Amino acid sequence: MAATPATPKPEPDAPSRREELLRIAARLFAEKGFKNTTVRDIADAAGILSGSLYHHFDSKESMVDEILRSFQDELFAAYDEILASPDDARTKLERAVRLSFDAIHEHGPEVAIFQNDADHLGALERFGYLAERNAQSRAVWLTLLQEGVDTGVLRADLDLTLTYRFIRDTVWVAVRWYRPGGQHAHTEIADQYLTILLDGISAPA
Amino acid sequence: MAATPATPKPEPDAPSRREELLRIAARLFAEKGFKNTTVRDIADAAGILSGSLYHHFDSKESMVDEILRSFQDELFAAYDEILASPDDARTKLERAVRLSFDAIHEHGPEVAIFQNDADHLGALERFGYLAERNAQSRAVWLTLLQEGVDTGVLRADLDLTLTYRFIRDTVWVAVRWYRPGGQHAHTEIADQYLTILLDGISAPA
DNA sequence: GTCTATATAAAGATAGAC
DNA sequence: GTCTATCTTTATATAGAC
Numbered sequence: 001m002a003a004t005p006a007t008p009k010p011e012p013d014a015p016s017r018r019e020e021l022l023r024i025a026a027r028l029f030a031e032k033g034f035k036n037t038t039v040r041d042i043a044d045a046a047g048i049l050s051g052s053l054y055h056h057f058d059s060k061e062s063m064v065d066e067i068l069r070s071f072q073d074e075l076f077a078a079y080d081e082i083l084a085s086p087d088d089a090r091t092k093l094e095r096a097v098r099l100s101f102d103a104i105h106e107h108g109p110e111v112a113i114f115q116n117d118a119d120h121l122g123a124l125e126r127f128g129y130l131a132e133r134n135a136q137s138r139a140v141w142l143t144l145l146q147e148g149v150d151t152g153v154l155r156a157d158l159d160l161t162l163t164y165r166f167i168r169d170t171v172w173v174a175v176r177w178y179r180p181g182g183q184h185a186h187t188e189i190a191d192q193y194l195t196i197l198l199d200g201i202s203a204p205a
Numbered sequence: 206m207a208a209t210p211a212t213p214k215p216e217p218d219a220p221s222r223r224e225e226l227l228r229i230a231a232r233l234f235a236e237k238g239f240k241n242t243t244v245r246d247i248a249d250a251a252g253i254l255s256g257s258l259y260h261h262f263d264s265k266e267s268m269v270d271e272i273l274r275s276f277q278d279e280l281f282a283a284y285d286e287i288l289a290s291p292d293d294a295r296t297k298l299e300r301a302v303r304l305s306f307d308a309i310h311e312h313g314p315e316v317a318i319f320q321n322d323a324d325h326l327g328a329l330e331r332f333g334y335l336a337e338r339n340a341q342s343r344a345v346w347l348t349l350l351q352e353g354v355d356t357g358v359l360r361a362d363l364d365l366t367l368t369y370r371f372i373r374d375t376v377w378v379a380v381r382w383y384r385p386g387g388q389h390a391h392t393e394i395a396d397q398y399l400t401i402l403l404d405g406i407s408a409p410a
Numbered sequence: 411g412t413c414t415a416t417a418t419a420a421a422g423a424t425a426g427a428c
Numbered sequence: 429g430t431c432t433a434t435c436t437t438t439a440t441a442t443a444g445a446c
Contacts (some may be wrong), residue, residue, distance in 0.1 A: 017411075019275050020398070032325060033238070033240065035238065035240050035241045036240045036325060038439060038440085039439075039440065039441085040438095040439075040440095046384075048411085048412060048413085049412070049413060049414085050439090050441090051412080051413075051414080051415090051442080051443095052411070052412045052413070052440080053412060053441095054441065054442075055412075058441095059440075059441075060439095060440075060441095067277075095385065095421085114429080115413095116321070118242060118295060119381075120237060120238060141326050148406075152408055153407065153408055154407065154408055155406060155408050156405065157430085158397075158400075158401075158406060158410070159389075159397055162389065162394060162398075163396045163397070163401065163406060165379070165382060166375065166378075166379075166397075166398060166401060169375070169378040169379070169381065170371065170375045170378065173371075173374040173378060174370070174371075174373065174374070176324075176374065177345060177370060180432095184364075184367065189367060192363075192364055192367045192368070193367075193371060194372075196371060196402070196405070197362075197401070197406060198405045198406060198407045199404075199405040199407055200401070200402060200404040200405035201353075201359050201360060201363060201368060201402060201403060202295075202358065202359065202360065202403045202404055202405045203357055203358055203359055203361070204360075212437070222429075243420080243421060244421075244422065244423085245420090245422095251429060253429085253431085254431060254432085255421090255422085255423090256423080256424075256425095256430080256431070256432080256433090256434095257429070257430045257431070259422095259423065259424075260429060260430075263423095264422075264423075265421095265422070265423095269421085304424075335427095373433085411446105412445105412446085413444105413445080413446075414433075414443100414444090414445075414446095415443090415445100416429090416430080416441100416442080416443085417440105417441085417442070417443095418439100418440085418441080418442095419434095419438100419439080419440080419441095420437100420438085420439075420440095421436100421438075421439090422435105422436085422437080422438095423433095423434100423435085423436080424433100424434085424435075424436100424442100425432100425435100426429085426431105426432090426433095426436090427430105427431080427432075427433100428429105428432095
């Protein structure tokens with residue numbers, strides 16, 4: 001084996017240059033939208049010239065691809081863990097909701113990109129997995145909701161398809177205004193959302 | 206007065222060419238996003254060449270400006286009518302929610318553009334009115350919610366700022382999947398949403 | 411890993427003929 | 429009101445030097 005003196009192995013905690021660039025790109029994609037962010041924007045924010053980005057990535061699409069894939073892998077692993085748990089239906093629903101707010105807290109840019117650009121990117125073959133993940137998400141939530149109805153913890157008069165769509169859309173929408181370190185902690189927002197979702201805003205009769 | 210033989214006055218119901226082009230542009234902006242829609246896309250859909258669009262409009266920005274302004278004028282006039290009505294707090298809240306679903310039904314493209322592109326467009330001076338409308342919307346909903354708490358029809362333990370944000374975001378989000386003539390009528394979706402918002406998804410104890 | 415320089419394509423917009 | 433033709437700017441991406 002010849003000596004390979006160059007590029008020292010990075011510490012596990014020290015993000016590689018590649019990861020750092022992806023983090024910068026994710027922030028910009030989230031703020032301005034994928035299409036509206038230029039490779040020059042990304043390069044400027046990273047303190048290099050646009051051409052230099054192509055040493056690390058094939059294309060702008062490759063960047064957002066890598067960002068979305070790794071986020072979704074992590075997210076769906078967490079959903080699977082909840083589904084497989086022995087918790088009762090209501091607890092699992094609550095955990096799934098809180099998982100969304102945790103994701104908004106820890107991976108805001110990725111969530112925002114997914115919310116804003118997934119529809120449009122999904123039209124490209126390369127992003128076909130987004131539709132698969134969408135179907136998987138639907139299956140997760142409908143399973144949880146059906147289990148809730150079957151065990152009597154949820155009302156039986158709900159249209160589960162509509163309920164699923166509302167929950168799917170509303171657990172993510174706080175990414176539009178939530179900022180870490182702001183007035184409301186993400187756990188507090190999750191509490192308030194669960195209160196409304198489970199019991200409504202009406203005063204008890 | 207000299208005779209003016211050209212351009213006959215259009216019937217009030219016959220949309221002018223200008224209005225027809227705006228309708229086409231609105232649909233495309235809603236489907237693909239403002240930035241991602243080219244003037245060539247719009248011209249193609251209208252069956253003309255891109256240069257011809259500039260006979261009708263200054264720029265692509267002018268088009269989306271006109272689309273958003275006229276929609277918001279109509280929407281906020283309707284909010285004002287609800288605020289000024291003698292209905293009780295709960296009825297006014299229900300009317301405001303149903304107004305959103307009516308707007309999604311009748312002005313889907315305009316709602317979608319506002320949801321998807323208003324943040325980004327709002328950064329331009331020309332679209333400063335979007336921030337004003339945003340403040341106005343906040344005032345409308347907070348007024349309705351406060352009146353609901355004061356008259357005892359809403360729970361007193363809600364954080365009204367968070368509740369406002371959730372309602373604001375969630376009454377519009379159905380524009381992502383609702384299609385006129387689809388499986389669920391918009392009135393039916395409004396009913397289901399109001400059920401969840403007012404009373405929650407939990408089974409009664 | 412970044413820079414210089416540049417190729418190539420796409421997009422917004424304009425001028426004047428019809 | 430639309431077309432032909434074209435200008436200008438912006439954007440993605442590449443090649444090779446350092």
